[in-house]
Amino acid sequence: DAKTTQPPSMDCAEGRAANLPCNHSTISGNEYVYWYRQIHSQGPQYIIHGLKNNETNEMASLIITEDRKSSTLILPHATLRDTAVYYCIVRAGLRGGGADGLTFGKGTHLIIQP
């Protein structure tokens, strides 16, 4: 799996959009970009994933650059409950040979300020 680079921590004001960057310059053509988050002492929660196109769901938006070497997770209206560690992961699906687990780094600790 390609390696990812994320800032260790970020602050964001409540109600504002939180933009979390991720660099994955060695990503392969068959690798997806996944975002998970982990609230303290809980299991990670899936947020969103994408391959080439930008994606949006009820939780967040994922913007992937055209060259796929970086991406940004956007939480449009951050709340205090969004305070968590956010993990950016790149991985091929099963058909692409990615049959094993996800590789979690240290992620970005996002702190939402009231």
Add this chain to the structure above:
Amino acid sequence: DGGITQSPKYLFRKEGQNVTLSCEQNLNHDAMYWYRQDPGQGLRLIYYSQIVNDFQKGDIAEGYSVSREKKESFPLTVTSAQKNPTAFYLCASSPPGPSETQYFGPGTRLLVL
């Protein structure tokens, strides 16, 4: 109510004892995974199973064992051979498909006394 359950939430073990952590899912997912998380660190893969009666070692399998006799269940045994077993253990499962999103249970925190 579908989901992944892990029990117990907290588990205490005396040094030298084996202990088994439970993971059950009713999501009809084929693949299941076990991860370990140490304080301030990311998750590391212990074992995974893509199908019943088959499993593979992950990055840190030494001192652990698993079984996959049923699709719904993937228990993890922490053996006495695991020298530093105190950690947060997370189980996950994923449906078949090209992207294979993983869904996690609430975790079990193991403390060795």
